[in-house]
């Protein structure tokens with residue numbers, strides 16, 4: 001038993017974004033709530049979100065921005081509710097082309113506002129307490145490495161396997177399995193990709209716009225090249241598919257279209273015109289402006305043309321090869337950079353075992369799951385924090401109704 005032999009209404013395992021939102025909503029409604037976290041600080045991960053700026057929601061919202069093995073039609077657009085919740089904590093936001101950040105541009109504003117609210121609501125917080133087991137016999141017993149807590153209901157909000165240094169564990173999946181619930185395969189998502197391609201030595205440090213294709217998936221944006229791989233928004237967004245293929249050893253190559261704003265025919269015409277107008281220019285000079293300069297150098301070299309070759313010496317076949325290499329620049333990949341470098345975990349507690357209106361386990365009444373531990377992952381852009389909020393809100397509504 002916990003030393004004061006309190007029986008909480010709800011014990012929340014994990015004081016990340018979802019757990020903090022839930023604790024605040026329950027305590028505001030007058031429920032006796034506690035939070036446990038293995039870290040010494042609540043909301044540790046929030047500090048690292050959005051490159052330290054915390055992109056907490058997005059005006060383009062809906063289930064099409066999320067992935068799961070289950071039907072996600074229950075996910076709607078609640079970005080205004082997320083904004084209102086953050087605003088109630090005293091934090092003004094700013095809208096950068098639909099991506100919402102705190103006005104301060106600092107993730108720590110959000111973390112501190114959540115912590116202040118937790119403190120002012122007098123919520124018991126068991127920090128530096130790693131939960132090792134959750135069991136049920138009339139009430140729930142939550143065992144940590146330091147204490148034992150009893151509670152009428154439990155909510156597992158302990159996240160996935162991503163970013164271990166910020167606090168992660170397998171507890172959520174183990175708890176689900178222990179109570180007869182299924183978990184799906186797990187893969188790192190929103191993560192960089194590794195590759196041994198020689199061209200990366202030349203492209204390391206380059207940030208170039210383009211459209212990245214992997215099998216049937218594609219995404220456009222700024223691609224970042226490193227000596228051992230690629231990252232950036234479009235790569236991150238498709239990385240979950242690479243993560244799962246890596247598990248199943250079914251990896252394919254990545255293809256990049258560096259000139260997505262022109263189709264093959266238009267690009268052929270553009271290059272042909274440039275060559276005709278400037279026959280005495282070198283190829284590198286003649287192609288300036290089509291895309292990133294370092295990428296042009298790589299495409300020219302891949303097309304087996306010297307950079308100082310005069311365009312008058314090139315023929316239709318050379319143009320065809322250039323067009324192909326600009327539009328189907330192929331990079332063979334080794335896999336992802338793994339869970340530690342990933343922003344989110346794809347897969348998790350199978351939604352078939354959860355009532356998605358309430359987030360309560362169907363098998364085990366009184367046991368709830370919210371946030372990243374569930375089999376829902378969003379693309380880059382505030383979607384994962386919004387999911388953490390959405391699932392916490394659903395659980396809060398049900399818990400308040402059931403307990404009060």
Ligand SMILES: Cc1cc2nc3c(=O)[nH]c(=O)nc-3n(C[C@H](O)[C@H](O)[C@H](O)COP(=O)(O)OP(=O)(O)OC[C@H]3O[C@@H](n4cnc5c(N)ncnc54)[C@H](O)[C@@H]3O)c2cc1C
Nearest residue numbers: 014016017018038049050131158159167371372382384385
């Ligand atoms: C670098 C980075 C940048 C990101 N940027 C964004 C962004 O800008 N926008 C966005 O929407 N999403 C972003 N994400 C994703 C987002 O942060 C997560 O999806 C979200 O925080 C998940 O919330 P959660 O509450 O479910 O889990 P978490 O935030 O992971 O919280 C889980 C908590 O449980 C604790 N815990 C785990 N196991 C135990 C245990 N056994 N006992 C006790 N405590 C335990 C952990 O310490 C942690 O505090 C980013 C993630 C990373 C890593």
